[in-house]
Structure formats: structure tokens, C-alpha cells
Amino acid sequence: MMRGMAWMQPPPRIRAVVFDLWGTLMSERRDTFPVRARLRFERCAPILAKYGIETTQEEFTKHHQRSNSTLARLQEYGRDVSSEERARHVFYQFRPGLADHIEEADVAAFAEAYGGVIEHTPPDLLPGVREALAECQARGLRVGLISNTGVSGGRHLRRVFEHHEVMGHFDALMFSDEHRRAKPHPGLFQATLDALDVTAAEAVFVGDTPRYDIGPPRRYGWWVVQVGERADGAPRHMRVSRTSANCSRASPGSTSQLNGSGPQVEVEGGFAMLARPRWLTVP
Structure with missing residues (x-):
């Protein structure tokens, strides 16, 4: 050099x-949101009912949106939860003491019912x-x-x-x-x-x-x-x-x-x- x-x-x-x-x-297409909300409730309600939780679509939507908002705040700090943990968190909104006692197969089924709706309204x-x-x-x-x-x-x-x-x-x-x-x-x-x-x-x-x-x-x-x-x-x-x-x-x-x-x-x-x-x- x-x-x-x-x-x-x-x-x-x-x-x-x-x-x-x-x-x-x-x-997202906002015109699909009502259909998505209905499908999500219809798919998740039977699993909730298995654990004695009877709910309406309006109540279910309120609880799931509250769960989603809470977990969104977690992301602000660079953290997140798995789909299965997210499913348990929805149960927690209805009955906190129940969330840790859901059978693994039902957690998996709920996670699929809850998140899989997007495939029907992509x-x-x-x-x-x-x-x-x-x-x-x-x-x-x-x-x-x-x-x-x-x-x-x-x-x-x-x-x-x-x-x-x-x-x-x-x-x-x-x-x-x-x-x-x-x-x-x-x-x-x-x-x-x-x-x-x-x-x-x-x-x-x-x-x-x-x-x-x-x-x-x-x-x-x-x-x-x-x-x-x-x-x-x-x-x-x-x-x-x-x-x-x-x-x-x-x-x-x-x-x-x-x-x-x-x-x-x-x-x-x-x-x-x-x-x-x-x-x-x-x-």
C-alpha cells in the first residue's frame, strides 16, 4: 500500500x-371479518362447552379480543407465545383457574379452530x-x-x-x-x-x-x-x-x-x- x-x-x-x-x-379484507368472527365462534364453542363454558358469539368475541390485545402488548417487548399458549390464554379469559388443566389434545384442537379460520377467509x-x-x-x-x-x-x-x-x-x-x-x-x-x-x-x-x-x-x-x-x-x-x-x-x-x-x-x-x-x- x-x-x-x-x-x-x-x-x-x-x-x-x-x-x-x-x-x-x-x-386483510374487512368485509371478511364478520364471517371470520362467526366461523371462529362456531369452531371454538364446542371445545369450550366440553369444559362447561357456555357462551354467545358476542361474549366469545369480547374475550378473545381482550386476549389478543394483551398478547399484542407482550410483543412490544420482543416476546410472544405459541399458538397453544394463546389458546390457553383465551380459556383464561373465561375461567382463569381452568387454563392450565385443559387436555393437550383439546388445546391443539382449539388452536387449530381459533387460528385456522384465516384459511377460509384469506x-x-x-x-x-x-x-x-x-x-x-x-x-x-x-x-x-x-x-x-x-x-x-x-x-x-x-x-x-x-x-x-x-x-x-x-x-x-x-x-x-x-x-x-x-x-x-x-x-x-x-x-x-x-x-x-x-x-x-x-x-x-x-x-x-x-x-x-x-x-x-x-x-x-x-x-x-x-x-x-x-x-x-x-x-x-x-x-x-x-x-x-x-x-x-x-x-x-x-x-x-x-x-x-x-x-x-x-x-x-x-x-x-x-x-x-x-x-x-x-x-
């Missing part, structure tokens, strides 16, 4: 793209997602997903992926109920990197919620891209209008803004938005 000459390490090659699920790849795949996933795969990128789960656990969401015929595009699927860790826990992000066999500097996280999808992976050394305009105090970062928007690698250290006025916008923070239908450009 010549004396006095500074050498810069080349930027890392992007090898993986990891997506959030809700609001990034899929969205959420929609957002426009352009199928093409974006296929493009990532075609370009040799590893593709992953990290999702905090709710009523429906990873086993049910995998079936939704199969319904939409996108399962084959993923190399790793990480659901919080299966790991008992939720975003923003660093362990869930690291488990994804390990499964994809990449480093944080080689991975991009794409999501819509700054609190869980932008701030945490950014702190852990990932590249980040936000879908949509939701703001919750995260530092300035790249934003795109939808998941199918395309990006190209740029130098790190600044902040990008999407103005929609031309084929390419000014960039900071690692990526540049393009208006053309190629989603991601890598070397």
Missing part, C-alpha cells in the same frame, strides 16, 4: 431481501408482490420473511402462502409464535440471517412500520426500505409507495425521498427509487 493513500472497502453485495408480512405483502396479496418476489428470486437473491403473528400462527399463515402460490419464493419464514420472540427482538432478526446464511450488511429489510420494521433492523446493521408513509418517530430513511416499487443500490449515509416525478429520485440511506418495473437492481 502506498504511504498516505487511504483505501476504502467496497460496499457489501446485497444477497438477501427480507419482508414484513402485514401491510407489506398482504392486507387476506389479499397486495398488487405487485408476486412479481417482486419472483424478480428477487430470478436475480439470485435469498428471500425471507419475519412476521409477528396474532390469532393465526405460522402454521396457518404458511397455508395462506400456499393458497396464494408464493411459498416457493421464500428461503426462510420466521413467525413470532414459533420462536416465542417478536419484532423488535434482535434474536428473531439474527435467526433469519442465520437461516439465509448472510450477514446483516448483506440484507435488506422491507416493511411498513418504522417501530418494528425500520428502527430495529437498522440498529442491527441491516439496510432498510419502508413501504408507505407511516411515521412514528424513526430517523429519516428510504420510503417507497408499495412493495413492487423497484430499488437500486447506492452509497450509504444519506436519506432518500420518493417524489414520483421521474424515473429516478435522489437517494440517501442505501437505495434509489426507480419508476420502472424492475424491482431491485444488484451487481
Whole structure:
């Protein structure tokens, strides 16, 4: 090396793209909620009745929503429960002393009845997602997903992926109920990197919620891209209008803004938005 000459390490090659699920790849249809509520009650009521709990759909919905809200607060601290533990927690709302005495077979049946309703009223795949996933795969990128789960656990969401015929595009699927860790826990992000066999500097996280999808992976050394305009105090970062928007690698250290006025916008923070239908450009 010549004396006095500074050498810069080349930027890392992007090898993986990891997506959030809700609001990034899929969205719920509110018109299906009444049907889902009825099916959930009809499927769960016989199991509750076996343990002497007679209830109405209105009362059941109230208790299950209270359970879901409580467990959602747990996720704020990076923790989660399994689908079976979630099932016991619903029993707890009706009769606290009973929750630990439900037979394992009934817990499993309740978890399936409770969370499996989503398969009968599946959420929609957002426009352009199928093409974006296929493009990532075609370009040799590893593709992953990290999702905090709710009523429906990873086993049910995998079936939704199969319904939409996108399962084959993923190399790793990480659901919080299966790991008992939720975003923003660093362990869930690291488990994804390990499964994809990449480093944080080689991975991009794409999501819509700054609190869980932008701030945490950014702190852990990932590249980040936000879908949509939701703001919750995260530092300035790249934003795109939808998941199918395309990006190209740029130098790190600044902040990008999407103005929609031309084929390419000014960039900071690692990526540049393009208006053309190629989603991601890598070397």
C-alpha cells in the first residue's frame, strides 16, 4: 500500500431481501371479518362447552379480543407465545383457574379452530408482490420473511402462502409464535440471517412500520426500505409507495425521498427509487 493513500472497502453485495408480512405483502379484507368472527365462534364453542363454558358469539368475541390485545402488548417487548399458549390464554379469559388443566389434545384442537379460520377467509396479496418476489428470486437473491403473528400462527399463515402460490419464493419464514420472540427482538432478526446464511450488511429489510420494521433492523446493521408513509418517530430513511416499487443500490449515509416525478429520485440511506418495473437492481 502506498504511504498516505487511504483505501476504502467496497460496499457489501446485497444477497438477501427480507419482508414484513402485514401491510407489506398482504392486507386483510374487512368485509371478511364478520364471517371470520362467526366461523371462529362456531369452531371454538364446542371445545369450550366440553369444559362447561357456555357462551354467545358476542361474549366469545369480547374475550378473545381482550386476549389478543394483551398478547399484542407482550410483543412490544420482543416476546410472544405459541399458538397453544394463546389458546390457553383465551380459556383464561373465561375461567382463569381452568387454563392450565385443559387436555393437550383439546388445546391443539382449539388452536387449530381459533387460528385456522384465516384459511377460509384469506387476506389479499397486495398488487405487485408476486412479481417482486419472483424478480428477487430470478436475480439470485435469498428471500425471507419475519412476521409477528396474532390469532393465526405460522402454521396457518404458511397455508395462506400456499393458497396464494408464493411459498416457493421464500428461503426462510420466521413467525413470532414459533420462536416465542417478536419484532423488535434482535434474536428473531439474527435467526433469519442465520437461516439465509448472510450477514446483516448483506440484507435488506422491507416493511411498513418504522417501530418494528425500520428502527430495529437498522440498529442491527441491516439496510432498510419502508413501504408507505407511516411515521412514528424513526430517523429519516428510504420510503417507497408499495412493495413492487423497484430499488437500486447506492452509497450509504444519506436519506432518500420518493417524489414520483421521474424515473429516478435522489437517494440517501442505501437505495434509489426507480419508476420502472424492475424491482431491485444488484451487481
